[in-house]
Amino acid sequence: MSPAEKPVDQLTPEEAGEELARLAAEIAENDRLYHLEDAPVISDAAYDALRIRNAEIEALFPELVRVDSPSLKVGPAPTGTFGPVVHARPMLSLDNVFSDDDVRDFVASVRRFLAFPPDQELVFTAEPKIDGLSMSLRYERRRLVTAATRGDGSTGENVTANIRTIKEIPERLPEDAPDVVEVRGEVYMRRDDFMALNQRMAETGRVFANPRNSAAGSLRQLDPEITRSRPLKFFAYAWGETSEPLGKTQYDVVRRFGDWGFKVNDRMVRCDSVEALLKHYHAIEAERADIPYDIDGVVYKVDRLDLQERLGFRSRSPRWATAHKFAAEKAMTVLNGIDIQVGRTGAMTPVARLEPVTVGGVVVTNATLHNEDYIRGIGNTGQPIRDGRDIRVGDTVIVQRAGDVIPQILDIVPEKRPADSKPYVFPDRCPVCGSHAVREEGEAVRRCTGGLICSAQAVERLRHFVSRNAFDIEGLGEKQIEFFFNAEDPALRVRSPADIFTLKERQERSLTKLENVDGFGAVSVRKLFGAIDDRRNIEFSRFLYALGIRHIGETNAKRLARHFIGFAALMETARAAEIPEGKGDKGNAAWQEINGVNGIGGVVAEALVEFFNESHNLEVVDALLAQVKVLDEERVGEVSSPVSGKTVVFTGALEKMSRDEAKAMAERLGAKVSGSVSKKTDLVVAGPGAGSKLKQATELGIEVIDEEQWFERVGNNL
Known part of the structure; x- marks a missing residue:
């Protein structure tokens, strides 16, 4: 039986990886046929089944989620049919929260970043989260010139001709509108219209699965007249460039959008407390079934735009907004067993x-x-x-399907527990290689x-190493990595990253030739x-x-690269670093x-330092550096400001901004922020109570300014 024919719960990790690769390719091809060719070859139900199977496998094998997974895409990739539109300002997604306590944490994090005390007024807006298709409408000299989907957040599809068919979207704006403005919102379809x-x-033999899919399909018609026949509507709630x-x-x-002729949501309100936000959320939740269009939560945004500017953005979402998703649907069933999956970092899930x-x-x-504590009833x-x-x-x-995607067990039904049941004992040995399994303090x-001796980790680490956002080596897919890893002939064997780069040399010295192996050929080997x-x-x-260091994904890798510029500097600093032993x-x-x-932060820093102070890891890195050259990070996209490229240290009490806000501001202006003073420091911003760092800066002859002088220096660049 092939992996495609097996139930998800019967797949081995190797088969799951193969199946995810197949599903990613098949879903991508069906997306192309539907969106680009307008010639689908399978029904919506069959297409949905592919996505459901992909989600189920990813939930069971989270360590195998691919970089090209359909579940990771912000939106459909731009197609050649509609042409790309680069957004002047990215269309980012929102972080999600799922409980009242999560909302309290969100509000607390905003207050903490802004250094707002509990009694200082902080107002949010709260509005329904429309389950539709995000759209950006660009007006120049008050005329609609471009309409683009969100796409991948940076580049969307040009659907201007189709958008012009939606009656609720004005072709012209009134005279009080700016010369340039991008009005953003959601294209949707009412349930009765759907x-x-x-x-x-x-x-015609083809129906849509839900109103959102119907709206998306309607906007991607090659013939605008087909779109015109579809009952599409639009809510305006955000903006891009102005x-x-x-x-x-x-x-x-x-x-103001409403005054210009756009439809805006009449359920949008202002709230000045967490309690008010939650009250509005639960009120909308209670009337959800009676609302004529699909919603999947409530969006909270900091109301003042100057505070939004101060809060800024994370890598994929704003700090000043979040989406409070509605509770997922729940059901009861019987737990037949518990299996342990081993990820590429050795995590036993x-x-x-x-x-x-x-x-x-x-x-x-x-x-x-989740983990052994969750099984035991400990948070x-x-x-x-x-x-x-x-x-x-x-x-x-x-x-429950958390966020309507990943299934999780919320609770048990005590009265139905079998009389002979026994507590689950979490294994202290790896089920794959038998190595000891440890749990670090905290x-x-x-x-x-087991590290690289554990096949579950070794193969996954090599897969990660050659993945798209890492080394991106074409021709080294999952099957090839497994083949080379398990090869008995040393001339074909790849057990570490450096082995990849010595493979050709070993082949030239060996009688065993890769082109003679089934599945390869002279052209593919070349x-x-x-x-x-x-x-x-x-x-x-x-x-x-x-390198697959814990806690260092793409974003953190870029942050470290931008700071240290050269890999040698990073490794030298990490080798010299001493991890704090206690609070003092x-x-x-x-x-x-x-x-x-x-x-x-400390967690990432500790993982980095521990990695580069482990002799086994250094052997792997040194062997790799003998084969490849690591290029210095380019200083691209730097902000032109008085502090661009400078290393800045903040010390003492800051009165006009929190320490987190100060760091974010300096980084936004192109500066590097350090936590310590050294000869490389260019500027120290000292507030009341500055101590040893101020003294050290004075001794080294480094320029020292106060907070007021900082704002004077960078004021025109804020």
Whole structure:
């Protein structure tokens, strides 16, 4: 039986990887046929089944999620049919929260970043989260010139001709509108209109799965007249580039859109407390079924635009907004077993094997159990969850699709627990290689210590190393990595990253030739060796990401690369760093420099230092550096400001901004922020109470200014 024919819960990790690769390719091809060729070859139900299977496998094998996974795309890639539109300002997604406590944490984080005390007024807007298709409408001299989908956030599809058919979108704006303004919002379809459309579409043999898919499909018609026949509508709620300020608050700007002729949501309100936000959320949740269009939550945004500017953005989302998603649908079923999956970092993740049950229209057979504490009834803070109830094989459990995607077990039904049930004992040995499994102090995850001797980790680390956002070596897919890793002949064997770059040389010295192996050929081998040679020069951030260091993904790798510029400088600093031993210990200067990189905290810094102070890792890196050259990070996109390229240290009490805000501001202006003073420091901003750092700066002759002088220096660049 092929992997494609097996139930998800019967797949081995190797088969799951193969199946995810197949699904990614098949879904991408069907997307192309539907969006680009307008010639689908499978039904919506069959297409949905592909995506459901992909999501189920990813939930069961989270460590195998591919960089090209359909579940990771912000939106459909731009197609050649509609042409690309580069957004003047990125269309980012929102972070999600799922509970009242999550909302309290969000508001607290905003206050903390702004250094707002509890009694200082902080107003938010709250509005329904429309389940539609994001759209950006660009007006120049008050005329609609371009309409673009969100796409991947940076580049969308030009659907201007189709957007012009939507009656609720004005062709011209009134005279008080700016010369340039991008009005953003959501294209959607009411449920009653959707049902009527599907009745008509049924005659053609093709129907849409839901109103959102219907809206998206309608906008991607090659013939605008088809779009005109579809009952599409538009809510305006945000904006991109503007030639002049639109207002002082989120609420006022949206109301101004209404004055210009756009439809805005009448359920948008202002709230001055967490309690008010939650009250509005639960009120909308209660009337959700009566609202004539689909919504999947409530969006909260800081109302004042100057505060939004101060809060800024993370890599993919704004700090000043979040989406409070509605509770997922739930169901009860029986827990038949618990399996342990081993990820590429050695993390041992428990997975529940369930009696199949339908949750939100999807058949669920597996669910995450997070970690051993979660099974025992202990939360992340060490406090009891589920009133301390543990989870046992044979229990009747309550299953939820978290965020309507990833299944998880919320609780058990105590009265249905079998009399002979026993507490689950989490293994202290790796189920793959038998190595000892350890749990570090303060960690919730138990990890295999086998490293590269554990096939679960070694193969996955090599897959990660050659993945698209790492070394991106074409021709080294999952099957090829597994073949080379398991090869008995030393001339074909790849067990470490450096082995990839010695493969050609070993082949030339060996009687065993790769082109004679089934699945290869002279042309494919030549292309593979060429692809490997093309990666002998690699960007710093890609190289660092490829090493698979815990907590260092693409974003953190780029942050570290931008700060240290050269890989040797990073490795030297990490080798010299001393991790603090207690609360009173701040570590040495090397530690403080790493910990002071904007966006890099103690957890990431510790993982980096531990990696480069482990002899086994250094052997792997040194062997790799003998084969490849790591290029210095280019200083691209630097902001032109008085502090661009300078290393700045903030010390003492800051009165006009929090320390986090100061770091974010300096980084935005092109400066590097360090947590320690050294000869490389260019500027020290000292507030009241500055101590040893101020003294050290004075001794080194480094320029010192106060907070007021800082704002005078950078004022024109804010």
